[in-house]
Amino acid sequence: MNTKKIFVTKPSLAPLSEFLPYLEKIWESGTITNGGPMHEDLEDRLCDYLGVEHISLFCNGTIALVTALQSLRITGEVITTPYSFVATAHSLLWNGIKPIFVDVDPKTLNIDYRKIEAAISPQTTAILGVHCYGNPCEVKEIQSIADVYNLKVIYDAAHAFNVKKNGQSILQYGDLSVLSFHATKVFNTFEGGAIISPNKKTKQRIDYLKNFGFANETTVVAPGINGKMSEINSAFGLLQLQKIDALINRREQIDKIYRKLLKNINGIKLFENEMGVSGNYSYFPILVEDGFFRTRDELYDHLKKYEIFSRRYFYPLISEFPMYKGLPSSAQSNLPNATKASREILCLPIYPELSDDEINFICKSIIST
Ligand code: T4K
Numbered sequence: 001m002n003t004k005k006i007f008v009t010k011p012s013l014a015p016l017s018e019f020l021p022y023l024e025k026i027w028e029s030g031t032i033t034n035g036g037p038m039h040e041d042l043e044d045r046l047c048d049y050l051g052v053e054h055i056s057l058f059c060n061g062t063i064a065l066v067t068a069l070q071s072l073r074i075t076g077e078v079i080t081t082p083y084s085f086v087a088t089a090h091s092l093l094w095n096g097i098k099p100i101f102v103d104v105d106p107k108t109l110n111i112d113y114r115k116i117e118a119a120i121s122p123q124t125t126a127i128l129g130v131h132c133y134g135n136p137c138e139v140k141e142i143q144s145i146a147d148v149y150n151l152k153v154i155y156d157a158a159h160a161f162n163v164k165k166n167g168q169s170i171l172q173y174g175d176l177s178v179l180s181f182h183a184t185k186v187f188n189t190f191e192g193g194a195i196i197s198p199n200k201k202t203k204q205r206i207d208y209l210k211n212f213g214f215a216n217e218t219t220v221v222a223p224g225i226n227g228k229m230s231e232i233n234s235a236f237g238l239l240q241l242q243k244i245d246a247l248i249n250r251r252e253q254i255d256k257i258y259r260k261l262l263k264n265i266n267g268i269k270l271f272e273n274e275m276g277v278s279g280n281y282s283y284f285p286i287l288v289e290d291g292f293f294r295t296r297d298e299l300y301d302h303l304k305k306y307e308i309f310s311r312r313y314f315y316p317l318i319s320e321f322p323m324y325k326g327l328p329s330s331a332q333s334n335l336p337n338a339t340k341a342s343r344e345i346l347c348l349p350i351y352p353e354l355s356d357d358e359i360n361f362i363c364k365s366i367i368s369t
Helices: 016-031 037-050 061-071 087-094 139-147 200-208 231-262 296-305 338-344 357-369
Strands: 052-060 077-080 098-101 124-130 152-156 176-180 193-197 215-216 268-269 284-288 347-348
Touching: 016 037, 016 231, 037 052, 037 231, 052 061, 052 200, 061 152, 061 193, 061 200, 077 087, 087 098, 087 124, 087 152, 124 139, 124 193, 124 268, 139 152, 152 296, 193 200, 231 268, 231 296, 231 357, 284 338, 296 357, 338 347
Parallel strands: 077 098, 077 124, 124 152, 152 176
Antiparallel strands: 052 193, 176 193, 268 284, 284 347
16 A cells, blocks of 8 residues: 555755755845746746747746737637646736637547637637647647737647757747646646747847836837746756756657557547657646546545545536636537546546656556455
8 A cells, every 4th residue: 555645746956955056056146036037047048948939938928818818819719628737728817818618629639620720700819729748739720820920829738847849949830839837737837838939039128018117217019928937946946957857858758668568448538649749748648538447536535545636627627617617618529528538537646756666556546445
């Protein structure tokens, strides 16, 4: 019997002794926020690491999403997915935008590009896709639709840190991509987030917006917010970035072990890793289908008895929350694939410190009676 609680994820923390020199530097400099040296350094290093040109750091992914939409002056209706963390759609409401939910592709659980066109109206201004679990959306197909209808494309890339497709960063697609560096993410700064911009001008506007709209000491260009990342968060990011390759490698090993142990279990469906995609193994989702001897919720409760705390990301669907469920696009009949996935999904624990023994224990517990 396992004695230690196993959560769905656990933040990777470099040894405290390695963090202390960063803190000393902050104390010496006296700059603790507002674009200090650590913040600037982290922006540069992340650009290099991720293979992108322009990045703006934020205090969290949600404020980054809200600001990304504001920076592109998105209004009216935006086409998005109901199968995500609630922050995706909340960022639309914060901008006074109406979400239009489109069903997902059951193979990827990302927005089904084939269903986007039917949801476009004269009020549509943008598509907000989510690279769910770090699996890339069909970015080329989505861009082709956006080009025809003159729509902006924003990606909620909260799960997609360092994901590449055919050697190219997935974060370069669309008009903007938004990352989350929350404690539960592959790369974390305790709390944090970022926007990837295609050019300097867009980055500059975003940088104004995250600092109340200040362009200089006396000029405010827009009703911006306080979305800045502090020096402590930036410092932690710098430290984490040195470790990130090893952390992602360990996640890949865990993914492999799960696949070996869970293949051929009746009713447990795994998702294929897509060809040409170098992923980050941020989640390990399984579907608990009819053929399994327990329902998804029974399995979720069963695992809790063994102190294994899996999560039902994403259940309920965003479209089922009270502020969204009255929308015509929230009707279950419009979202059959998302609804089914949301009833069957279970995300198993995955984080670098998870031991091989613990993975074995989780897999044995899944099938134990
Ligand atoms: N878009 C998408 C697609 C997202 O998934 C998210 C966030 C966002 C946008 C918004 O980005 P941020 O504004 O958060 O940067 C978690 C996270 O809070 C959230 O960041 C994340 N997505 C979402 C998928 O999951 P909860 O409520 O499930 O987290 P919580 O606190 O229950 O943590 C899960 C487990 O992790 C815990 O059971 C234990 C472990 N844990 C957690 C924390 C915070 C730790 O061991 N240590 C910790 O400090 O939402």
